[in-house]
Amino acid sequence: xxxxxxxxxxxxxxxxxxxxxxxxxxxxxxxxxxxxxxxxxxxxxxxxxxxxxxxxxxxxxxxxxxxxxxxxxxxxxxxxxxxxxxxxxxxxxxxxxxxxxxxxxxxxxxxxxxxxxxxxxxxxxxxxxxxxxxxxxxxxxxxxxxxxxxxxxxxxxxxxxxxxxxxxxxxxxxxxxxxxxxxxxxxxxxxxxxxxxxxxxxxxxxxxxxxxxxxxxxxxxxxxxxxxxxxxxxxxxxxxxxxxxxxxxxxxxxxxxxxxxxxxxxxxxxxxxxxxxxxxxxxxxxxxxxxxxxxxxxxxxxxxxxxxxxxxxxxxxxxxxxxxxxxxxxxxxxxxxxxxxxxxxxxxxxxxxxxxxxxxxxxxxxxxxxxxxxxxxxxxxxxxxxxxxxxxxxxxxxxxxxxxxxxxxxxxxxxxxxxxxxxxxxxxxxxxxxxxxxxxxxxxxxxxxxxxxxxxxxxxxxxxxxxxxxxxxxxxxxxxxxxxxx
Ligand code: 5AD
Ligand code: SF4
Numbered sequence: 001x002x003x004x005x006x007x008x009x010x011x012x013x014x015x016x017x018x019x020x021x022x023x024x025x026x027x028x029x030x031x032x033x034x035x036x037x038x039x040x041x042x043x044x045x046x047x048x049x050x051x052x053x054x055x056x057x058x059x060x061x062x063x064x065x066x067x068x069x070x071x072x073x074x075x076x077x078x079x080x081x082x083x084x085x086x087x088x089x090x091x092x093x094x095x096x097x098x099x100x101x102x103x104x105x106x107x108x109x110x111x112x113x114x115x116x117x118x119x120x121x122x123x124x125x126x127x128x129x130x131x132x133x134x135x136x137x138x139x140x141x142x143x144x145x146x147x148x149x150x151x152x153x154x155x156x157x158x159x160x161x162x163x164x165x166x167x168x169x170x171x172x173x174x175x176x177x178x179x180x181x182x183x184x185x186x187x188x189x190x191x192x193x194x195x196x197x198x199x200x201x202x203x204x205x206x207x208x209x210x211x212x213x214x215x216x217x218x219x220x221x222x223x224x225x226x227x228x229x230x231x232x233x234x235x236x237x238x239x240x241x242x243x244x245x246x247x248x249x250x251x252x253x254x255x256x257x258x259x260x261x262x263x264x265x266x267x268x269x270x271x272x273x274x275x276x277x278x279x280x281x282x283x284x285x286x287x288x289x290x291x292x293x294x295x296x297x298x299x300x301x302x303x304x305x306x307x308x309x310x311x312x313x314x315x316x317x318x319x320x321x322x323x324x325x326x327x328x329x330x331x332x333x334x335x336x337x338x339x340x341x342x343x344x345x346x347x348x349x350x351x352x353x354x355x356x357x358x359x360x361x362x363x364x365x366x367x368x369x370x371x372x373x374x375x376x377x378x379x380x381x382x383x384x385x386x387x388x389x390x391x392x393x394x395x396x397x398x399x400x401x402x403x404x405x406x407x408x409x410x411x412x413x414x415x416x417x418x419x420x421x422x423x424x425x426x427x428x429x430x431x432x433x434x435x436x437x438x439x440x441x442x443x444x445x446x447x448x449x450x451x452x453x454x455x456x457x458x459x460x461x462x463x464x465x466x467x468x469x470x471x472x473x474x475x476x477x478x479x480x481x482x483x484x485x486x
Contacts, residue, residue, distance in 0.1 A: 036062040037071035042079025048181040050077050051170035060142035073107045078114035080196050082378035093128040107148045113200035123153045136160040159202030166211040178430050178459050185231035193317040193384035206237050209255045216267045225460050226272040234275050235282035258286035265294035274298045281319040288335040300447040304344035308363030309356035340446035342371035348398025349377040350389035357401050370416050372409045376402050417470045426484040429461045450475040
């Protein structure tokens with residue numbers, strides 16, 4: 001799933017951070033009578049949720065299958081972030097109708113953000129599914145499926161202020177067993193004017209830090225060597241603090257994101273820790289200092305800027321200016337020299353002028369991102385932007401600006417990758433390279449993919465690799481006993 005060149009290919013299509021569609025599969029747990037086909041769209045958070053869903057359904061007697069034709073239950077975990085993502089799901093669901101004609105007992109359910117957004121309408125108007133379940137209601141899935149088996153339609157789209165699925169042990173659907181997602185919080189309290197997430201995933205809440213540490217330790221003991229801590233805005237992670245910032249229980253420690261990072265880093269120095277997504281307005285120097293203290297906190301930060309223009313950022317309700325963002329970048333470069341950066345860009349948001357767009361172009365050049373995930377603005381119902389601004393940038397202008405961003409960004413990324421050639425990197429071996437059977441691929445701390453001969457290595461090993469050459473964003477190297485530069 002995280003193989004090699006995925007990112008740049010997707011970036012070219014303007015769809016990068018979204019994991020397009022992943023048919024989830026994992027080894028079956030025991031002999032189960034019923035088969036679940038589970039497919040995920042959208043962000044890493046959704047993928048992580050699917051692992052919780054697989055766990056809940058496994059307890060209810062379902063094992064997952066890769067083969068949709070043999071399923072008793074089809075669940076689609078959906079994304080609403082752009083209109084295109086929803087269209088793709090609708091088409092997929094229309095395709096499932098043929099299985100329903102063959103097997104009248106087949107249950108088809110829609111989960112996730114699209115379920116939350118469209119609610120009962122999906123049952124009433126579209127008649128594509130039997131079951132609609134929002135992101136905070138997955139514990140209810142077994143009883144809802146039973147209800148459908150009993151001949152009724154079933155819906156639960158209640159959002160919660162507490163649900164974090166903290167104690168549910170996810171069924172790891174990444175069969176490679178090297179890297180895993182660990183969800184640390186849910187929901188989002190930022191009201192970026194373009195974004196549907198606060199409406200589909202509800203209020204922000206953080207997960208108990210002990211359960212995060214236990215899950216990470218358990219993964220390490222099972223052989224995993226990398227965790228990615230996930231949240232819509234990881235920098236506002238907080239435990240034992242109320243919304244106003246007052247301590248809830250004085251006998252318990254307060255844990256903010258910087259402390260959480262250190263707790264997970266201390267699980268084991270051989271466990272790499274990544275995180276996503278940071279918010280420029282909330283990213284503190286404490287987080288950067290924590291990263292500098294622990295080698296296993298990977299030196300890579302995904303810091304979505306969205307636009308390089310302060311007037312656009314104001315309309316986007318991002319809570320920072322271009323100058324503030326550049327100040328955060330300066331802090332990263334000072335505290336964590338050599339740390340690589342990636343970002344998200346939206347082109348053609350409401351009222352974007354050519355000058356504002358050019359400010360994005362100059363920011364890209366000034367910062368030098370190793371990766372950028374670029375999107376054309378897609379108006380989403382209920383959002384602040386839909387209510388307040390006109391979606392007035394013509395489609396062809398949005399597209400032309402997107403192409404310009406992608407073209408230039410590719411060049412900057414390629415220049416940064418070329419600078420890595422000649423250096424030795426400590427690499428975590430992840431799996432067989434897509435392009436060559438006799439090579440492995442792994443990642444540097446900077447998240448750069450590097451390909452090298454398999455030798456006696458195996459996934460989960462750490463190895464020093466000297467970068468000998470590169471393609472646009474992938475390094476090609478040879479294993480060495482020399483000391484690593486990074
Ligand atoms: N249109 C286009 N892109 C969007 N994103 C979020 N909402 C929209 C939208 N309405 C992008 C942002 C965000 C990423 C996950 O998706 O860049 O950071
Ligand atoms: Fe993830 Fe947002 Fe898409 Fe929901 S709408 S799946 S939170 S990207």
